[in-house]
Amino acid sequence: MATRRKAMAVPDDGIDTSGLEAFVGYNIRRASLAITDHFLNEMAVHALRPVEFTILLLIKHNAGITSAQLCSLLNIQSSNLVGLVKDLERRGLSVRQPHPLDGRALGLHLTPAGSRLIREAQRAARQADALATARLTDVQRSTLVDLLQLVYR
Amino acid sequence: MATRRKAMAVPDDGIDTSGLEAFVGYNIRRASLAITDHFLNEMAVHALRPVEFTILLLIKHNAGITSAQLCSLLNIQSSNLVGLVKDLERRGLSVRQPHPLDGRALGLHLTPAGSRLIREAQRAARQADALATARLTDVQRSTLVDLLQLVYR
């Protein structure tokens, strides 16, 4: 791939954006906004924002995960996570249980309703992903993920 | 590329993030945060946020561009752009001049100080880009940009 290239500097509107598109950061930001739009559309029916979906998925695969672990993994401030977790619990999707080893910590667990919701939500997230990357082949999609991980890991 | 892959599901912290990393959206979001961090670090000395840098660069390459054009190009609400442009003007970086053809519109132009600043800022942005993509080859970097543009165009 990586063959066809814009030779000129002036796109759609007669506005020169070539200086901008030369930056990886600009392209990542635009792509992030585009795929987030798809996510919001597909996930609206489940009333889950990206961060809430992420938290539920992490709890699903890591029963008993603590708020502190979520914070360090997702780069969220613990003070900002409180409200999110509280809201998920109010919706009956997750519960906090005393941590068996650390009296300060609370382990997060999915309720049956939370398990059901995240299963449906994963379907919606996969659909959003598919829509956002519809112009990519499977190989390109996999390559994109690899390159992105080289950036943020 | 796209060869080495994690075979197991448990990374660094003993937390299983494989379900998350399967989503392109998650990877784009994480990469975006990472490269934005580099940008903020490198651009702090110039006191330019990403959107302000973007606006100045677009004015540089499109003298006389209007607020409405910036809004549609950057997906910004016009009401939110007002403060940004006003602030750039207060800092002596850009000026608004009556549009020659449309009495409603105001064309944006860089001042000499704005031209000088954006030149230095571009240097900083290139440095941020280089740091964020230090683990990529030039070919990989170009491939990444191509794939991202397939997502958001």
Added chain:
DNA sequence: TATTGTTATACTCTATAACTATA
């Protein structure tokens, strides 16, 4: 009637400081 620029406003997101209880 539609569009440009603008003000006001509200809502989300993110960051900081301070507190409590446990370690």
Added chain:
DNA sequence: TATAGTTATAGAGTATAACAATA
């Protein structure tokens, strides 16, 4: 003393509604 969770709060970022001037 350090960490987990919490509260309160302030600052960005983003979205909507309404308006005056111009098209």
